[in-house]
Amino acid sequence: MNSISPRERLLRSLGGKTVDRPPVICPGGMMNAAVVDVMTSGIYKLPEAHHDPDLMSGLAGNVQRETGFENFGIPFCMTVEAESLGSEVDYGSLECEPKIGREPFPSVKEVEFRPRGVIGRTARAEAVIEAITSLSREYEDIPAIGSVTGPLSTAASIVDPMPFLKDLRREKDAAHRVLDYVCGELEDYARLMVEGGASVISIADPTATGEILGPKIFREFALPYLNRLADAVHAAGVPVIIHICGNVRSIKSELALLRGDALSVDAMVNLKALKGETPGITTMGNLSTYLLEFGNEGSVGKSVRALMNQDIDIMAPACGLSTSTPIENIRAFTSAVRETG
Amino acid sequence: MxxxxxxxxxxxxxxxxxxxxxxxxxxxxxxxxxxxxxxxxxxxxxxxxxxxxxxxxxxxxxxxxxxxxxxxxxxxxxxxxxxxxxEREDKHKIVIGVIRGDTHDIGKNLVKLMLSSAGFEVVDLGRDVPTNTFVDRAVEESARIIMISSLMTTTMEGMKEVVSILQERGIRSRFKVVIGGGPVSQGFADKIGADAYSPNANHAVRLANELVREDAREPK
Known part of the structure; x- marks a missing residue:
């Protein structure tokens, strides 16, 4: 049972190879498990840990040990990228995750392009990369996952989202120029994470959903940039997880064209059905975060067992966890995977 | 023509x-x-x-x-x-906002524009709105409907708090509370005692029309 390490298990799963049981992970970024229970019982806390590499790696370590997730997930927010490109960020509190305070550009035509490589040079990105580096050196068997905000979501975090969405129809060329710029930055940032020792890169792109964009715009503005980013990560030598939020009904044929190594989805998506429709896909998900917060150990265990019957390749939460999720429920999740597998 | x-x-x-x-x-x-x-x-x-x-x-x-x-x-x-x-008849007022802790306002903005084009007067409280503000502004504006949006499971509890504040202040019956957003469901609306749940922006307009009609029928 314990013959293979969590790192090897995850990499084998992402490579489509056989494993003893699915890994159970929480990749960081939007989907991180730095819940209040973990922080109050340890010395590493948010919001301070968003800035300092030692606090960040310390907290990621505590999260991993306390929750039983089989990875380190870094960072704990999705604001590092947009902040580097000019957005104001509110760092939140122990209970409340950071968020974009204000997008600096009113439309895609007004975006000021910063010199290439700017994300990697900011203090917060450096903290993220340092934390990944020290964790991956110290723990060879536990995979460090670097979490990157997707191109469309990053673009919609530097341009006011409502005009941004209109610009996808009326200012297509300028929108592509912004996405090209953002995507280049994200590629550099992801490469630095991989150089630091990240075993896997996870891309979450919550604005790039079928529900918001529909299939046509998803195909034109989300798919190519997600694939470009995934290709850059592959070229750097590690696999990629792509998380798509919301209902994917309208974009199923587009999902088949994504070049990630695993597709992570929200709770309303039936992964068994999706697998049937998209042969060869590696699925990740999708335990309800509502259940994790408001359920109990019994109901969580029951749901985990039901999900495992759907042949999901990698077990993970379906969406961002509430910071008030009880640690007992998260432990019930991870141990149910270990016991059932 | x-x-x-x-x-x-x-x-x-x-x-x-x-x-x-x-x-x-x-x-x-x-x-x-x-x-x-x-x-x-x-x-x-x-x-x-x-x-x-x-x-x-x-x-x-x-x-x-x-x-x-x-x-x-x-x-x-x-x-x-x-x-x-x-011809400028009195429009029904609706206060709308995204609950505290949440800055996802695409859905809220869609509901707002559908309601405005259907003839409602919409008071937009923006995003990351404290629970008390929903109640205070609804009272100030003499609104009939309070619409609350949340896109994160993290922030759904705030919706319940708005309903509780209305109850504590003894003014629950003056307002219809409608909730919506990704993780929200009819079940959740029932659980927290909201008047209605709207799955999308278009449905919100139908709901608002129904609620003001109901409101007009109810004896004062």
Missing amino acids: TKEKLYKGLADAVVDMDESTVARLSEEAVCNRFDAYETIDMGLAKGMERAGQLFEDEEYFVPELLMCSEALTVGVDILKPHIRRS
């Missing part, structure tokens, strides 16, 4: 996101001294209604709906100065 044909043309142009045709037909309505209020109601708003239906049917998505609304606004801006004062 007959009135009916012009109204139909305006509605089509809104659905087609065609701002220049909306502008041309709106000017024409003004030149022909067609009733401005009726032109908005029977032309532009009808188009937006159809756009909302296309959105609900998943033929249109957010960018399309926003462009339709942009076209509608072009027409409203031309026609509004020509509305006769007597």
Whole structure:
């Protein structure tokens, strides 16, 4: 049972190879498990840990040990990228995750392009990369996952989202120029994470959903940039997880064209059905975060067992966890995977 | 052009996101001294209604709906100065906002624009709104409906708090509370004692219409 390490298990799963049981992970970024229970019982806390590499790696370590997730997930927010490109960020509190305070550009035509490589040079990105580096050196068997905000979501975090969405129809060329710029930055940032020792890169792109964009715009503005980013990560030598939020009904044929190594989805998506429709896909998900917060150990265990019957390749939460999720429920999740597998 | 044909043309142009045709037909309505209020109601708003239906049917998505609304606004801006004062009836007021802790406001903005084009007066509290503010502003504005949006499981509890605050202050019956957003469901609305749940922006308009009608029937 314990013959293979969590790192090897995850990499084998992402490579489509056989494993003893699915890994159970929480990749960081939007989907991180730095819940209040973990922080109050340890010395590493948010919001301070968003800035300092030692606090960040310390907290990621505590999260991993306390929750039983089989990875380190870094960072704990999705604001590092947009902040580097000019957005104001509110760092939140122990209970409340950071968020974009204000997008600096009113439309895609007004975006000021910063010199290439700017994300990697900011203090917060450096903290993220340092934390990944020290964790991956110290723990060879536990995979460090670097979490990157997707191109469309990053673009919609530097341009006011409502005009941004209109610009996808009326200012297509300028929108592509912004996405090209953002995507280049994200590629550099992801490469630095991989150089630091990240075993896997996870891309979450919550604005790039079928529900918001529909299939046509998803195909034109989300798919190519997600694939470009995934290709850059592959070229750097590690696999990629792509998380798509919301209902994917309208974009199923587009999902088949994504070049990630695993597709992570929200709770309303039936992964068994999706697998049937998209042969060869590696699925990740999708335990309800509502259940994790408001359920109990019994109901969580029951749901985990039901999900495992759907042949999901990698077990993970379906969406961002509430910071008030009880640690007992998260432990019930991870141990149910270990016991059932 | 007959009135009916012009109204139909305006509605089509809104659905087609065609701002220049909306502008041309709106000017024409003004030149022909067609009733401005009726032109908005029977032309532009009808188009937006159809756009909302296309959105609900998943033929249109957010960018399309926003462009339709942009076209509608072009027409409203031309026609509004020509509305006769007597026709400016009292509109029902709705306060709307995204609950504290949450900054995802695309959904809320869609609901707001659908409600405005359906003739409601919408007071937008923005995003990351404290629970007390929903209640305070609803009272100040004498609103009939409070609409709360949340896109994160993390912030759904705030919706319950708004309902509790209304109860504690003894003013629960003065307002209809409607909730919506990704993780929210009818079950959750029932659980926290909200009056209704809306799964999408178009549905929110139907709900608002029903709620104000119900409200009018209830004995004071």
